[in-house]
Amino acid sequence: MNIENMDLDFNIDDNKVDDELIDATMSDEDILARLSDTPIIAEKILPIKRIQAPITIKSLSEIQLKNIRKQCTKIRKENGQNKEIFDNQQFKMTVLKYGIVKPQINDAILREKNLSSIESFWVRFLSPGEIEKIVEEITILSGFGTEFDEDLLKNE
Numbered sequence: 001m002n003i004e005n006m007d008l009d010f011n012i013d014d015n016k017v018d019d020e021l022i023d024a025t026m027s028d029e030d031i032l033a034r035l036s037d038t039p040i041i042a043e044k045i046l047p048i049k050r051i052q053a054p055i056t057i058k059s060l061s062e063i064q065l066k067n068i069r070k071q072c073t074k075i076r077k078e079n080g081q082n083k084e085i086f087d088n089q090q091f092k093m094t095v096l097k098y099g100i101v102k103p104q105i106n107d108a109i110l111r112e113k114n115l116s117s118i119e120s121f122w123v124r125f126l127s128p129g130e131i132e133k134i135v136e137e138i139t140i141l142s143g144f145g146t147e148f149d150e151d152l153l154k155n156e
Contacts, residue, residue, distance in 0.1 A: 043057065044058075056101040057099050057100055057101060071094060099134075099142075
């Protein structure tokens, strides 16, 4: 096909938003159909430059994250009041445990490395900065930090 002869007349529609052309006038049925056809679990390959190897992460569901938060929250009585204490380190380690798909760490690997848990494996072999970044990527993949188009959110 000759590029000079191509029709480059783009249709600009005020009901289309952003470069992805999201139709702001979609019906409920169309939106629900798209939601039900879109997989919730997403995967992403992250290169770890220090070891020159990739790891694969996956998104976590809202229920998984809620259960992890619950696991990492302890209630203590202080001055006659219940006080919630959130263990951020335990949260990060548990997110790593369930969010890293590859490499898969099994009992044989843990025994070979003389480790008691998957969490201890990651603490030993990843730097604190790598742990932070991987946890951040898993939560982003899980939908946190997702940006919405401001024009779509406006009530006109």
